[in-house]
Amino acid sequence: MPTEYLTTAEAAEYLRLSRQFLQIARMRGDGSGPPFIKLARAVRYRRAALDAWMSAHDRAPGKPTAKAAR
Template identity: 40%
Template structure:
């Protein structure tokens, strides 16, 4: 029997939390509340029926957007 390695494109909430290093509660809360001032915006998600999924390319883009290019200033370090 020939089996091919399948690359997943859509991740579950649990897989997404592990992939981006955040908690499942962060993902749930940010989906329910939307973007709030002074809170990290959650990655985009899709719904297929009742199932919530996150696309790998969206997660990679989200991670890239949160990359810091320079050292944190003194004020940012206190809040990190």
């Protein structure tokens, strides 16, 4: 049974992103990365939060992104 809480490496693999992307997004602190839990030096990601974060970034075909709309 898979755990609900993933390490940075596990979360990166689950999302098919690099560990560096998640680490940089965490350090930015601007909310651009997925939500995480920090306990002392341990960082964990909830699987459901990762799914919700990815869903929030869904783009409909032909729909301009915020960057393209500028």
